[in-house]
Amino acid sequence: MARDGWPYFDPEYETLSIRINPPSVAVDNTSCKDCTLVKVDSLNKPGILLEVVQILSDLDLIITKAYISSDGGWFMDVFHVTDQHGNKITESNTIEHIEKALGPKGHTADVLKTWQGKQVGVHSSGDHTAIELTGRDRPGLLSEIFAVLANLHFNVIAAEVWTHNRRIACLLYVNDDSTCRAVDDPSRLSTMGVQLNNILRGCEDDRNVARTNFSASVTHVDRRLHQMLFADRDYEGGCLSTEAEYPPSFTPKITIDRCVEKGYSVVTVSCKDRSKLMFDIVCTLTDMQYVVFHATITSDGPYASQEYYIRHMDGCTLDTEGEKQRVIKCLEAAIRRRVSEPPWGGGQLGMDSHLF
Known part of the structure; x- marks a missing residue:
């Protein structure tokens, strides 16, 4: 029936x-x-x-x-x-x-919504429009980006720029220079996207070298910058990522072992302590779909030791050497993004830079 x-x-x-x-x-x-x-x-x-x-x-x-x-x-x-x-x-x-x-009313998670299949979406909120840029870093790049925006009559009201492994991730907050309001004209935003992509791509023809997007909603700035560089695969720097580019004290030691009796993978991180170190590690593990079940974090003078007992969201541990190496590389990148310096001079910004 x-x-x-x-x-x-x-x-x-x-x-x-x-x-x-x-x-x-x-x-x-x-x-x-x-x-x-x-x-x-x-x-x-x-x-x-x-x-x-x-x-x-x-x-x-x-x-x-x-x-x-x-x-x-x-x-x-x-x-x-x-x-x-x-x-x-x-x-x-x-x-x-x-x-x-x-407390009871405080746990609200910002979720970044993206428009699948579209290279350009838009997030306009009140007095600003948010732009996300990723591409190959080089001297003078920021000056060229700002010159394009000025020529198109956009005013930059705030910006966050991170660089790592000669890649750049940038969040720009802009508005119209005459109305001081967010810009939501599709034609004008499309023109901006094309010109910024050309600047980011430089002489490269590969579309994956550079991306310009207009974020579809608001997320935590530092987390979004981590996500942008992770999506850009900055952790695969290869020969570009040499120990000479980093201060020796910021070379992290990361190991992954297995806790057989409890069914966890144990990630141990030892490196020089700094502000937001735990956030960067937990953010990366979370965005890689790993769940932290237990953790111990300690600081001994200028150095930090952090131990995380994790599983993937599907309940699996890190059993293959390939999985372990990928997690290690991603955590190394997350730690170094705040401390890396470009190997050239000429005024190019280092990590965690606040322009305005």
Whole structure:
């Protein structure tokens, strides 16, 4: 007999567990004399570790130690943090922001939406249009890009530029120089895209050498720059990526072993400590579709040691040497993107540059 209908399903059922057990956030300034402890207990969900680390990094907090566990459907983290000067977090506004951002209403993930099959989409929001550029880095490239925009009557209001392995990823925020509003004219944006692609491509004919896109929505800037360079395969620098291009202290040591009894792959990273190091590693693992189940992060003077127990989202570990080498290369690239310097002079920007 055919069914006349389906059983009723309450759409709020999926969020029932979160509403019954909302995230718990505690900022503790008494347990440790040298740092502030941020404790987060919550139901586990994909990407939650990256969300938490991203929020702490955006506040320019230094994570000196961290203990992460997310087995059994529950997420429990303890972060030891300081400000940029090594002091505890005592400002009430900062503490309140941490509690609100990580609390019951704070877990909102920005998702980048792209228009499949289109080389040019557009994200125009109020007073700006966002442009994404990737291509081969060279002296004078930024000057040529800005000259094209000026000639087309676009005003650059902000920009973020990263370079690695002689590749460049750039996020530009522009508006019309007469109205100071976002530009959504398809013809004008298409003209801009063609001219910028020509600049990025230079004398190269390969379309994969350069890309100009207009982002379809907003995502975290640092994460998007990582995604752009990852998609550009900057980790496959080959002979372009020589140890001479990097300070010796920024040469990371990365190993991948197997925890047989627990069914994890264990990623160990040792390198010089710096701001946002944990964010860069967790961001890369997350975008490569790996889940962190446990982690221990420690800093010993100027150096950091980070250990991650991971599986792929499909539950598999890294069993082949090819898989391991790809993860190692991608993590090395993620660590070096913030510290790499171009091998030439002439005013070309290094990593993590804020133009405006």
